[in-house]
Amino acid sequence: MPNCFARPVVLLSLILLAAVIANGQSSDKPKNEIEVRGTVSVPSGEANFSGNNDPGSTLDFNRDFDFKNEFGWEARYTYRSEDGKQKIQAGYSSTNWERTTTLTRSFNFQGQTFVASANVRSELNLRNFRGMYAYRWGNEKVRIGPMLDLGIIKTDLDITGTTTSGTREADGAITKFAATVGYDLDYDPTPKINIFNNLGAIAFHHDRLFHTEGGIKVFPSKHIGVVGGYKYQRYRWVNDNNFLRISSHGPFFGGVYRF
Numbered sequence: 001m002p003n004c005f006a007r008p009v010v011l012l013s014l015i016l017l018a019a020v021i022a023n024g025q026s027s028d029k030p031k032n033e034i035e036v037r038g039t040v041s042v043p044s045g046e047a048n049f050s051g052n053n054d055p056g057s058t059l060d061f062n063r064d065f066d067f068k069n070e071f072g073w074e075a076r077y078t079y080r081s082e083d084g085k086q087k088i089q090a091g092y093s094s095t096n097w098e099r100t101t102t103l104t105r106s107f108n109f110q111g112q113t114f115v116a117s118a119n120v121r122s123e124l125n126l127r128n129f130r131g132m133y134a135y136r137w138g139n140e141k142v143r144i145g146p147m148l149d150l151g152i153i154k155t156d157l158d159i160t161g162t163t164t165s166g167t168r169e170a171d172g173a174i175t176k177f178a179a180t181v182g183y184d185l186d187y188d189p190t191p192k193i194n195i196f197n198n199l200g201a202i203a204f205h206h207d208r209l210f211h212t213e214g215g216i217k218v219f220p221s222k223h224i225g226v227v228g229g230y231k232y233q234r235y236r237w238v239n240d241n242n243f244l245r246i247s248s249h250g251p252f253f254g255g256v257y258r259f
């Protein structure tokens with residue numbers, strides 16, 4: 001789905017889902033949240049889409065492309081049960097890094113040999129759809145317990161530049177079904193403040209996945225609040241001779257509507 005259509009569709013889906021769940025609830029205590037975040041992150045890592053194990057064709061995001069901090073966005077819906085033990089969450093995030101730079105070396109990417117000392121335009125896209133379920137123990141102020149999340153992660157690297165056969169564009173992408181296990185924590189020192197932390201990880205064959213985030217939500221009114229925190233994620237995908245490792249981290253900030 002084109003990026004220009006993905007955002008409104010995802011946001012509309014979250015709002016409709018929230019409305020359906022809220023329709024059958026009568027408690028005054030908010031159990032639903034719609035959250036929209038802006039994110040700032042810088043990627044690091046490496047990729048090889050040459051179809052072989054040639055170390056000279058392993059691309060380094062910092063050395064070869066010098067990707068900088070970039071803004072992204074995330075939308076999510078959260079539901080907590082009446083007693084606070086169960087937590088369900090669904091969300092979508094997207095970040096695009098773009099950079100035009102001069103190559104310091106030649107390398108092979110998707111059958112094309114990009115030559116040193118030539119300008120190259122590179123674009124790295126990371127998109128993540130994630131659903132989470134957590135069962136937590138505790139009391140009205142502190143809830144912590146095991147978490148399971150499932151999702152689809154798509155990473156796409158597009159390169160345009162001078163090759164041995166002229167100016168060419170090459171694109172490599174890996175789409176993976178991902179699942180992690182970990183824990184979820186909510187700490188509510190007052191009705192207006194929520195401190196949260198979530199962590200998940202898994203290792204399966206050659207694939208590795210780790211993500212964690214922590215932050216605080218402040219609600220000046222019962223239904224409207226702001227959120228801020230820090231997020232880190234690391235993926236390593238292997239697909240035959242191709243592989244991709246990407247780490248991204250940075251702060252996030254946004255608004256929250258609860259009901």
